Amino acid sequence: NAGVTQTPKFQVLKTGQSMTLQCAQDMNHEYMSWYRQDPGMGLRLIHYSVGAGITDQGEVPNGYNVSRSTTEDFPLRLLSAAPSQTSVYFCASRVGQNYGYTFGSGTRLTVV
């Protein structure tokens, strides 16, 4: 199993550009989440999903959209990038509610 795969690993965007961060898992996990981590800080939940077709907002959802059309994929869309969205983005999946998340290796995004 590859686990949780995130692409790209690094990205530089200009303010106002849009892009999609990709996340795929091959463990047949129902739950998936996106977190952002700013330097020297903890992880903040952006959006999460408890199954295909079901998504919900986390702590910091503004400026981001998600969809979950398949169990395997959970892309995160930045609608109009802003410098405040410069961060490291982690995707994670877990088999169910009372289980730990497996994390991807992250996407380091810089918005200039």
Add this chain to the structure above:
Amino acid sequence: GESVGLHLPTLSVQEGDNSIINCAYSNSASDYFIWYKQESGKGPQFIIDIRSNMDKRQGQRVTVLLNKTVKHLSLQIAATQPGDSAVYFCAENMGYGNKLVFGAGTILRVKS
């Protein structure tokens, strides 16, 4: 509600000593808790978890203690090693929303 710290506290211990990392969680309805370890440049790694119907759980060299009365979680690492140096996060699963929310984190530095 959830909060993110502006900086991470640091715990420095001598190699071979025991480490205790503390975490105050926010929601009395949280039913599942996890400790994660994050090394520089990597995604968080699962260490140990505990459900709300337990007050103690042991793993290999690690023990998690849960005090629901004061909403406090601790991670004890026995015979701390240089490889334990990392940032440690606690996370709580907010049962009503199936959200896994992270605390601010603690930096553990092991001195040889």
